[in-house]
Each structure stands twice: as structure tokens, then as C-alpha cells.
Amino acid sequence: MTEPSPQLSSPRSERVRQVAALGRRAARERSGTFLVEGPQAVRELLLHAAADAVALYLSEAAGARYADLVRHAQDAGVPIWSCTEAVLVAMADTGTPQGVLAVARRVDVPLEVALDALGEDGFAVVLTHVRDPGNAGTVLRGADAFGAGAVLVSAASVDLYNPKVVRSTAGSLFHLPVSLGTPVDDLLGACRARGVRLLAADGSGTTLLPDADLSGRHAWVMGNEAWGLPGEVLERCDQTVAIPIRRAESLNLAMAATVCLHASAAARSATA
Structure with a gap:
């Protein structure tokens, strides 16, 4: 005591x-x-x-x-x-x-440890060059809420230990493995080497979210708030998935990630 x-x-x-x-x-x-x-x-x-x-x-x-x-x-x-x-x-x-x-x-773990946490059927979210503290923290909170196995944050993204990020996670930072600081190319390569399918969340996608195959190990790849995912990243992903939107022009990063993570969780509930 x-x-x-x-x-x-x-x-x-x-x-x-x-x-x-x-x-x-x-x-x-x-x-x-x-x-x-x-x-x-x-x-x-x-x-x-x-x-x-x-x-x-x-x-x-x-x-x-x-x-x-x-x-x-x-x-x-x-x-x-x-x-x-x-x-x-x-x-x-x-x-x-x-x-x-x-x-x-610091509570982050090496990339390999985070990937191990996905098990046989887990899903993760990859943040590439995400700069807004509130977005990063909210994505981590959503990943925790919907049972993601890990959050993978690339180099050149916001510092996850920024006080604003920590506050916006509402404690979820301490609930699931988080890997930080790996360059985007190396991060995507490590996922591929471990058999994790890469799903780019991008409005240019020809596959709509309700039609996407969300079975097995996969990771949602999310882009920068201002310019999204560059062509070279989209090319390295297995599929580009768009969220169907009825009226609004677009969703912000945190909202889009939350929708995608919920879909991955729902796919598992449907087959449980």
C-alpha cells in the first residue's frame, strides 16, 4: 500500500x-x-x-x-x-x-506483437499520416469499442501521447495493443507478410462497404484528413472500399473508421 x-x-x-x-x-x-x-x-x-x-x-x-x-x-x-x-x-x-x-x-508495443494480437480472425485499423489529435484518439476509441485486435499508427502521424489524443481515447489507449512509428510502406508490408488483407477505406472504391468481404484477418487502411490515401498506398491494398452515403458530401476520418470497424465487428457477430 x-x-x-x-x-x-x-x-x-x-x-x-x-x-x-x-x-x-x-x-x-x-x-x-x-x-x-x-x-x-x-x-x-x-x-x-x-x-x-x-x-x-x-x-x-x-x-x-x-x-x-x-x-x-x-x-x-x-x-x-x-x-x-x-x-x-x-x-x-x-x-x-x-x-x-x-x-x-509509454504503453505501445512492437509491430509484430500488435499483429500477433489479431489471432486467426481479428481485424485492425492502420492510420497513415493522420495528423489530427481528436481523429486519432477517436479512431482508437472506436477500435476498442468494436473489438479490433490492434491499432497500427504509421510514422509521420500525430504523436499518440499528445495529451489531446490521450484524452480523446477516454482510456481506450490502455485496452488494446497499439504500434507506433513504422513507415507506411514497411507497415503495409508487415501486414501482407502476416496474411492480413488490406482494405483501403476511400471514396474512390468500387466495392461498397455492405458488399465487402470482412471475413478473416484484415486491416482497414485510413488516410490523411486532407488528402486521403495516395495512389501508391491504394495500389498496395487488396481492395478499396467506399462507404455508401446518401446526402452528405463525405464523412470525416474518425466517422469513416468507426463505420468500417463496426462493419467488421458485425460480420463476426453474424457468423458467430
């Missing part, structure tokens, strides 16, 4: 500055740690990846309100720091923190 440390009261203390620095990518990469903000995300960290939790920081009021977080941290031996509201504001990425944040070690 871990007892709370003395209260952090100075926003200028070295510890507070180190935590606040994790809002910057360089500091995250240097330390191998990142910020987890809000009771929901912190709860999922402590329940599913407690071994990667470095420290828990919370206000006195939040400690009383979220006693389960304190208990989970104590059970896992995670250091607990009581903080003033001013200290939490100084450390958090959000302007109005919810009284709870944690520091965690």
Missing part, C-alpha cells in the same frame, strides 16, 4: 515543472512518459496498465470524490501526490483540470 506524499503546493517546484513539460513531445520522448488527465482515463490506466503508472496527482477534493482511484493506486504501489488546485492547473494540458492526473510510461 502506498501512502499519499506531502502536498505539492508550489506551481514552480521542480516536480511540477517536470510533469508540465510532458505537454511537449520532446519531453515525452526524452522521458518515455506521458500525461493522463481526468478520472476516466486515469481509472483505465490503473485498472488495465497499473504497472506502467508512474505517479498519481490529485486534489484533496478529488481524492475524496474518486476514492476508488486512490485505492487502485495504493494496491498497485503507485506513488500518490496530493496537490493544490494551482499545482494541478500548472501541470495539466487543459485549462480547467478535473482534479486528477497521472504520469505513465
Whole structure:
């Protein structure tokens, strides 16, 4: 059991500055740690990846309100720091923190480990050059919701440990294997080498989603928010699939990925 440390009261203390620095990518990469903000995300960290939790920081009021977080941290031996509201504001990425944040070690896994998680009939989502934090986090949340085996994020995509991405995953970051930083060509090649069919989600597709074969191991390949999937990526995919749309001009990346992931999950339910 871990007892709370003395209260952090100075926003200028070295510890507070180190935590606040994790809002910057360089500091995250240097330390191998990142910020987890809000009771929901912190709860999922402590329940599913407690071994990667470095420290828990919370206000006195939040400690009383979220006693389960304190208990989970104590059970896992995670250091607990009581903080003033001013200290939490100084450390958090959000302007109005919810009284709870944690520091965690990176939780991503090597690409081969993520592909192993697909088993014999799993599906994944591949993010190629995705730059918007909200989109990336929402795709990961959708992948978790519909039972995807893994999320594969290419090099040159947004940093998944950006605080905005972490918040938008709502804790799903700690639920399924995530691989980061592999160049797109190598990522697609690794999928092919493991027998994972590549389905490009793109409006140019001649196969509509309801007609797509979603059996077996496959990965949805999603493109950049602004320019989609380039021709060379489309050529490397086994099939290009379009989502039928009745009136709207298009769906944004996160919405399209969610629709595709739901279809993969539904295909499995139909054959169960």
C-alpha cells in the first residue's frame, strides 16, 4: 500500500515543472512518459496498465470524490501526490483540470506483437499520416469499442501521447495493443507478410462497404484528413472500399473508421 506524499503546493517546484513539460513531445520522448488527465482515463490506466503508472496527482477534493482511484493506486504501489488546485492547473494540458492526473510510461508495443494480437480472425485499423489529435484518439476509441485486435499508427502521424489524443481515447489507449512509428510502406508490408488483407477505406472504391468481404484477418487502411490515401498506398491494398452515403458530401476520418470497424465487428457477430 502506498501512502499519499506531502502536498505539492508550489506551481514552480521542480516536480511540477517536470510533469508540465510532458505537454511537449520532446519531453515525452526524452522521458518515455506521458500525461493522463481526468478520472476516466486515469481509472483505465490503473485498472488495465497499473504497472506502467508512474505517479498519481490529485486534489484533496478529488481524492475524496474518486476514492476508488486512490485505492487502485495504493494496491498497485503507485506513488500518490496530493496537490493544490494551482499545482494541478500548472501541470495539466487543459485549462480547467478535473482534479486528477497521472504520469505513465509509454504503453505501445512492437509491430509484430500488435499483429500477433489479431489471432486467426481479428481485424485492425492502420492510420497513415493522420495528423489530427481528436481523429486519432477517436479512431482508437472506436477500435476498442468494436473489438479490433490492434491499432497500427504509421510514422509521420500525430504523436499518440499528445495529451489531446490521450484524452480523446477516454482510456481506450490502455485496452488494446497499439504500434507506433513504422513507415507506411514497411507497415503495409508487415501486414501482407502476416496474411492480413488490406482494405483501403476511400471514396474512390468500387466495392461498397455492405458488399465487402470482412471475413478473416484484415486491416482497414485510413488516410490523411486532407488528402486521403495516395495512389501508391491504394495500389498496395487488396481492395478499396467506399462507404455508401446518401446526402452528405463525405464523412470525416474518425466517422469513416468507426463505420468500417463496426462493419467488421458485425460480420463476426453474424457468423458467430
